[in-house]
Amino acid sequence: MTAPAAHHYTSTGLDSRKIAIWAFIGSECMLFVSLISTYLIYKGRSLVGPFPHDVYTNPAGETFNPILNIPVTSASTFVLLMSSLAMVLALAAVQNKDLPKHTRGERVLGSSKLWLWMTALLGTTFLGFQAYEFTSFVHEGLSIRTNLFGSSFFTLTGFHGAHVTAGVIWLVTLLAIDYRRGLGPNDALNVDIAALYWHFVDVVWIVIFTVVYLLK
Amino acid sequence: MAENPHSDPSATEPKADEHIAQHHHPDWKTYVKVGAVLTAITIWEVWAYYIPSVVASRIFVPMLLTLSAVKFATVVMFYMHLKYDHRLFRVLFTGPLLIAALTLISLLFLFGQLVARFGR
């Protein structure tokens, strides 16, 4: 978020921060693959329930329904996808800040504050869904200690949630800068790297949604 | 390996046109269309989950994995601009992604979650 060192010579003509964020994203691929691999390795190996897709009756005769709530998670998946759309519009708004805007539609599209707010709110909504999901699971008898599914599920989705949280804090910081001095084309790179991070967190969720929630 | 494809010396020389080309991103209409496609695929996925005959069929798992991969690629290409940006970024992303994917597949084989059937 510091002033770019654009006046220094670079061999590719690209900004160093954008190269670094892509290298970071490459690294994050391995991080999430380790988590997803472990989830899949332990899939179906839990000795006791609750299970993600199957009914479980314990020796005491208590019955646990399949624990995953597909309708709620589908909604939160949609919310996160839409936050990516808002993010990409926020970036475009910052990049095109200096272009003249005549119509009301152009002004709406050109408002970086609106789209940053939108992204942050949709991200927070996603986190709200996740908080609801976690607490309801605990009420239904699944905690991080219950079984292999609980350990790997909460750790995987919790890591993703932590990434979303960091992203929301990042977005709020950008918003604060926007309110203090306005974000213009010179800041586009700062918004761009935040956006790359945000979209990456979104694509990770795309994988998690399929692998954890939909595949039985 | 990540660095292999750009070991061509000319690839990383300063290229003014590519630098400018970065800013030629698609406009908002494309972004909204992409958003609509993503939504449609998500609906398709969830729909498949609720149709017992689809779940029971042999195409269920391959179909969901393909749909997920399409969504993944769409976001990466359009929202992360990898389709339009400098090819260095493509290398920095696809190299690690490839190693990550291979690691995942090998681990699933090693732990017996995936089984290769040779012959019949």
Add this chain to the structure above:
Amino acid sequence: MATTAVPTRGTHHTATAPSYQSGVWSWLATVDHKRIGILYLYTALTFFIIGGLEAVLIRAQLQGPNRELLSAEMYNQLFTMHGTTMIFLAIMPLSAAFFNFLIPLQIGARDVAFPRLNAFSYWVYLFGGIFITLPIFFQLAPNAGWFGYAPLTTREYSPGINIDFWVIGLQILGVSSLAAAFNFITTIINLRAPGMTLMRMPMFTWMSFVVQVLIVLAFPVITIALVFLLFDRFFGTNFYTIAQGADPLLWQHLFWIFGHPEVYILILPAFGLVSEVLPASSRKPLFGYPVMVYSGILIGALGFGVWAHHMFAVGMGAIADSVFAVSTLLIGIPTGVKIFNWIGTMAQGSIRFTSAALFAIGLVALFTIGGISGVMHASPPADLQQTDTYFVVAHFHYVLFGGSIMGIFAGIYHYFPKITGRLMDEPLGKIHFWLNFIAMNLTFFPMHFAGMLGMPRRIYTYDSGQGWDTFNLISSIGAYMLVVSTAIFVYNFFRSRKNGEVAGANPWDAGTLEWSIPSPPPEYNFATLPNVTSRYPLWEGNEKDMESARVNLQEGKTAEQLHIVLPYSTIKPLIVAGAMVIMFCGLITTKALIFVGAAVLVGSLYSWLLSPLEPEHH
């Protein structure tokens, strides 16, 4: 080629650059890659000596049968910390010292891409190193081996605080390595001087680049494996709880997916250093440069496909064993290619047998021995006989001591004049080399035999009459000699730093960019960015190369006089690093510390990110 095209030798100069600030504060707040490199060098050498003394205690205990110098518990702590220290606190950071000092100089840059992040990496390493090392003085050190196999390391089997230090310490050190890796990847991609194409990059920078990619891809895996262990130990999750159905091989797989690339992270920088030393001492360009580049990349890529050869003994089945045996045999090919290319570099060269050259040749010889024993246990049936015996200990000490450490010593002798402006004493250097070479073989060669006779690793004592006594005695004598040779090195290092012969810009008549600037380099490195037209600009460069080299040899000018913008010094990276370590300490002390650490971390991080890197450019 003309080796004397630039009159670099004997130019008048002083041993300290004039524009540098001095004092403790200037070191705490430095963001200069050269100073950070020097900090890495001193810190890592200190840990190298600590790790070496741990090894000496181990050898003293094993000198003869049934000795009682150490308790079994203390022995466990010592071998665990010897491995952990040498890998994470000595060899990796010694390589990092060279990454820091050399990469910007070799590619013609004024600093790394993110100077403050670079300082952050160092401080995290220092604090993490202290965190993981201190417990040994209270007999509370980690005690489950450097690869900390779970479930042995879970709370159930290791209830003490010992493993907590290991889990948290490695997590902290991982942050340092990852931050540095992003920084160097960006630096090498983006800060090369005009004309410094990828295929003109010095081999050390190339190998460093491969290493950074390996770090970026391998460290996240150990991070996750450690997170699972941390959660198991602190929050009662079940990742490694066999009673809950957990798989005892999960940790092993995740660890070695990291652990095998880590082996190349340890050796490739030494390969890079040797690839600089040998051409300079043979006065010939590196033989087969493109093949060296491609084999380095191939080693890095294949390095992700061989991990399970560490696990043949667990019984993965014929298919998995075969696949990993084949990939392991394959990775021997690019490594062998490198050995032959170094020999090709020396062939028909007029070799100067400086201390640096001797150590480099030592690497070629000793690494080959370690490589051959490596190929031996690439074969699962052979490996089953060797697993967990001293044969394996002999193997990895030949590649890590005979390879990495010899290469790093070669680098230190070669680059000491660039770092300090003075040459290390050559006669002492040669005594160091020969003593080191003989002692190293005396220590580790007998281990092959002890291992073949069935002596297992990690036993704190043994009975007489198994044929192991003589071999162990010889090994211990060798270890004591290594102490003497290292002491000679340390004496030489500090004596030469003050009283060594003044080196001049290019004492070895080497050809790469780092030798085109004064020794020690001014804080801005290059007064004018060089224009590179060949792989060895000082040997075969054209008039353009020579012109920028002449400008860059001028001394005594400050950055202001040259209108060069340098980043501000700042203490903030140190504070952020300290806050992060305090936060981690909270896990084993009191939860309040986590919140205090987190608050300081967030505050100082914002303060860092919102303050400008350097003065406004006019």
